[in-house]
Amino acid sequence: MRILFLFAGMITAASLLYKWRYRIMNTLLAIGFLRKVVVSLSMNVPAVRSKIIPTMFQKNTSNS
Numbered sequence: 001m002r003i004l005f006l007f008a009g010m011i012t013a014a015s016l017l018y019k020w021r022y023r024i025m026n027t028l029l030a031i032g033f034l035r036k037v038v039v040s041l042s043m044n045v046p047a048v049r050s051k052i053i054p055t056m057f058q059k060n061t062s063n064s
Contacts (some may be wrong), residue, residue, distance in 0.1 A: 017024065029035045042048050 027039065043052075
């Protein structure tokens, strides 16, 4: 019976985390220290860095 309650609690927690994932992420990234840590860790991943860096230094050629 204890395992059943533990399993049900884990399923409930996972579904709530999934439902409110963007709200939780925005709340955590509003903290400056955490935002700096997340950015520095993500820039250490070569696949992320290779996609982000070229778009940062790309000139915008549209005349708007």
